[in-house]
Amino acid sequence: MAKRTATTPDPDDGLGLRERKKRQTAARIYRSAIGLFTDRGFDEVSVAEIAAAAEVSKMTVFNYFPTKEDLVMAPMEDHTDEAARVVRERAPDASVVAALRDQFLAALAGFDPATGLNDDPFTLSVVRLIHRTPTLALRAITTVSHQANRLLTAELLRQDPAGDRIRAEVAAAQLLGVRVALTSHNQDRMLAGERAADVLPEAVENARRAYDMVEHGLGDYGLWPGAAPAQPTA
Known part of the structure; x- marks a missing residue:
């Protein structure tokens, strides 16, 4: 994901609270997954571990990212x-x-x-x-x-x-x-x-x-x- 600066428009501007929370949850899951994959390797990390790191349920992970590959791609x-x-x-x-x-x-x-x-x-x-x-x-x-x-x-x-x-x-x-x-x-x-x-x-x-x-x-x-x-x- 691109690094956002103070002068870069916030992509969440104009969204309702529900949509903002959904995007924040997706971003937290994504960053948690990348951190684990980087540390241990893609094949060595389970979706359950990603869910725990992001503090969501395994089902929530799949709601946002249908496959494990989607967590990266x-x-x-x-x-x-x-x-x-x-x-x-x-x-x-x-x-x-x-x-x-x-x-x-x-x-x-x-x-x-x-x-x-x-x-x-x-x-x-x-x-x-x-x-x-x-x-x-x-x-x-x-x-x-x-x-x-x-x-x-x-x-x-x-x-x-x-x-x-x-x-x-x-x-x-x-x-x-x-x-x-x-x-x-x-x-x-x-x-x-x-x-x-x-x-x-x-x-x-x-x-x-x-x-x-x-x-x-x-x-x-x-x-x-x-x-x-x-x-x-x-």
Whole structure:
């Protein structure tokens, strides 16, 4: 979860007391689970132990997080429809690439964990947990990435007057591939101990270059100056 500062709007503002309490309970369960998973490993902690740590019943945990994996992945999955939503809500004169590039750059500036550029210790503990737990890493690919791709493809296809499915699928793969590559690179640097503020200028430049590649195509990429053609193997 992103670290909130005094100048950041409270996401609970405007909610009724009942809804605020529900969100507070969910956050307490989530943080309790991550703390236990970080200390002992995902597979070594039971849902009953998480419930005890959060001071709720086991049934309450399942009411908020239907599966054990949800206790880690739910915040990440809140971003599953993000790319499709950005495309759907973009300005009439903005291209799909421009809209997604601007959104990613703004998220970088805010050190949004979804960009990988966030050095908050709690956030990094979640990233490490996902990386070292095969079931969570697999879910990040099979559920989060595939669902994001499906939603973005559907939105692109909905807006395409020609109804060209192949074009929508290829565009979605390229656009989401950029986000995944940039986010993974940023996460690796955070896990290596670098500070987000120090990495930000380079992360912004990387994002601009990456989206430029999507916007203008690969062109003559691979025709390295002075490089001899690869020889076929036997």
